[in-house]
Amino acid sequence: MTEQNTKTITPKANRATLRGRPELYTEYARDQALLNTASKKLWTGVLVAFTLLLPFLLGRDLVGLLTLVFIYAIGGIGLNLVTGYAGQVSLGHAFFVGLGAYTSMFFGGAPSMTLRGLELDMLIWLPMAGIVPMLVGLLVAPLAARVRGLYLAILTLGLVFVGEHLFREARTITGGPQVGRRGAIPEVLGFNFYENQEILGFALRREQIFYFFCFALLVVMGVLARNLARSRMGRAFAAVRDRDIAAEVMGVPLLRTKVIAFGVSSFYAGIAGGLLPVAVGAINPERFNLLFSVEFLAIILIGGVATISGSIIGAAFIVLLPRLVQVTAPYLPLIGEVVSVEIAQRMLFGALIVVFLVLEPRGIYGMWLRMRNYWKAWPFSY
């Protein structure tokens, strides 16, 4: 009714009438903000500050392990986009991660007598590590979009086997089985992210520098994924997941949505793949097998399906769990005597997936949500 007002002046609200009223939205920007409450802002700030402080408190190996968490998280977010948000179960994630890894090695790795490498800058090889798997993903997706459920799982499973074979045979790029190859050189315009450096008078170890780099990348890619998930495309993902026929009836183009989901997911997988060999030093082609795919599935199942934060939590869980078992093994009975540490890890891993699927399908993030809602509704229950 009042649209036709001659609003020549911008309204000035009395600040006191807005203060302490987090639900009184006067603009969409605030309504839609990711950090829409003061406490969210505060705790996110604290968490980021703590994460930035950690490498100065922990030993080199732990810093390396945490860097691995970030990389797995990026890959996990990718899988969560296609499997969690868009509902397309993919067992082929390992293939895309591997493809990313070898793309990065081809473009950024050092050549030798047996290996090919272009020694390009990270500014080129890192995006390429994402783009090449994405293109392959886009190629595969139309096939995948024709099937769903179990058939889709088997189709993507096939990718892993194809990939394993390719990686094993393309010796000039991958180094071949049992030999492997070192990761690409993470150098941007002469600055190496995996070399001890002195920055602003601080002597930083290479693990620390790479830790910061991966963390920054995770934050950027996490926010991008979160924004994608709550945009028109993200809602299309959810519609396809919840009922593809209904989605199509509503006007969501099924094929295009699924193809985009696969493409974006593969891009994330590729980026994770490009960074992974750098963090672990060298990598064998056998690494990108079915178990690796299952690890990513476990990340999103344990962390939380269709949540970005859940992917990160899940990655931390999966990467740090072996270490935890290792540390606690001497104090636990049976482990080391009856079953080896490695077997114990696998058993625990399987058990956890079963437990989460049955008891808390929304994963660790779901547990957090439940806890938060308990306090949010205080003193009521709804």
Place this chain on the structure above:
Amino acid sequence: MSTVMEPTAPTAGARVRTVPNRVQEHAERDPSRVCMREKRYGLWQDITWADYWDQVTLVGHALVSLGVEPGDRVAVHSENRPEWLYADVGINAVRAITMGLYPTNPAAEVAYLLQDSGTKILIAEDQEQVDKALEVEADCPDLQIIVYLEPRGVRTYEHPKLMSWDDFLERGRIHREDDPGMVERMAASAESDDVATLIYTSGTTGSPKGAMLTQGNIDFALKTLISEGGFYNPPAGPDDVILSYLPLCHVAERAATTWTNAEAAVTIHFAESIETVQANLKEVQPTLFFAVPRIWEKMQAGIYIKMNAASPLKKLVYKAAMGLADRIGDDMVANGGNHTAKTRVLYAIGYPFLFRALRDRVGLRKVRAAGSGAAPIAPEVLKFFFGIGVPIYEIYGMTENCAIATTNRPGRVKLGTVGEPQPGIDLKIDEETGEICTRHPGVFAGYWNKPDKTVETMDDEGFLRTGDVGEWVDGTHIKIVDRIKDIIITAGGKNISPSEIENSLKTSPFVKEAVVIGDKKPYLVALIGIELDTVGDWAQRRKLPYTTYRDLAEKPEVLEMIQRVVKETNDKFARAENVRKFRMMPKELDHEDGEMTATQKVKRSALHDIFGDLVDDMYGNTKLFAGGDQASVHVRAVPVGDEDEAPAERLGEAPAADGEATPADASAATSPELLPDAEERDAATEAAQNDAEDRA
């Protein structure tokens, strides 16, 4: 602004600073400041003083262009929204008279109000209200134009009198271009005896009467109620936030919204609808909150329902903290509403655990002053809110005196009273009738077109008869006994105020309506209406299936529970004031069916007609409508009291009150022999009772 005179008392023809003048001043001083917000498309949209005044002038110009002259009546029939204020202030700016209709008014009442006031232009909100107006338009010869705010559904109507709000404003814009400044000039020429608004009384006893409030009345009200803290204390200011949700055609909400905003520049937020008040409250978190007792009761009942569904730990914390709240409430009440060292400590303990969160959930976290008025409220409700840190000050007034009579002031609260007379007014209690009378510049100019009624209401010394019987408490505070017409004189000759008993019954979250009857009868009986939400919740918890309101109300288990409520109330009153029998009302009372007024006040006379058979049943010693099973028809009615305590003959009213208790073996809840009368507890119901107490 400087040209405006400061009026002392509104003498006839004197210049007065009106609401439009005040809005204009704000618009000149702070054009870009936000003065109200309306929620549209999920956002609270800012409206500035400049917008406000711009719309007001457009309305004013449009009205003049449509031939409205000073003194003409223009009606507004809408929920609370900015356009209500634009229209109201715009109408007043061109010295016409605003008449407000309740959105719930049915077509027949709309017809009466439009005819009686001789309304020329009606501003109707939407299709619903337009339909009502069109239905009766033929009977309203004065009605020339119907302006509608929401075009949805009305767009296709073809009626010569219909005009959209946009077209209406466009007319105003054209007129403003031709004659700029006309509205400002007219607004500046307002006089104190200009009638500003017709506020129709709710009409509990007869047809509604339009009380004429003049600009002088309103100016006095603005100063007394708002600037001097008669309404909210400490007085409202520009940092305050309010939620507007009660009908604006009522004097209380007009004072709480339009007038408070114009005088103190508070920021108004319009609730989306009456159903969303709770959600809007939580968003807006007002600093000042005025509610009628029904809202406060409902809020308390809401807390009760939600706590019943809470997890065990939460229940435990709630119980513990409410234990504190009880003590805080008691102490504060004993101390005139002031905190003592002890209550402060208790409150500080309870705050982090419960009070802060609880207040936040119900939207009262930032409330610094809350008011209750327009109907009597039970002291228990006030005490509950005092306990959780929301001080509610009961205020008393009526349309005819511009809501200016008495108020409870912070630190000098006496529960059960409506407070002390507002400063600067004359208030007396008639020695013969006990009627409260007020005299001050806010007393209205009379009833529209009903000089005879006006004469009846005013006494020779210029005092307004309020129609309420009151008494002094400690010489400073006034306690309202009841409406003079509602006082019950039993056959035994005892004067009884039914509202006190009714309010006590209504403190139970299960009771929504209670009407005590007994005029010229040997004993009191009551008609009781249940609160569907709470009783439904209660029944669900006990796995009692039910279908309709009536089905639920007549369940034996519900009857038994209500019986306990009646018993509890009876314990608080003298024997002569005990409710001996009750019957459940088979339907929810409704405005549209003529059982209630628009302000949700029960029309007693109408109830007598509608539920006469229930009343006869109670006094006729039959049990036709006693509920439960039809078998109960044959059970002899036994009026029961506390037979062992007071000798029955002294009461001289209850036949066979002595020793005629119900059969001691009246069995469990499903028994068809259940007597829905106030009676002794018996062993069979004890178990169920304990269960209920656990929940309470």
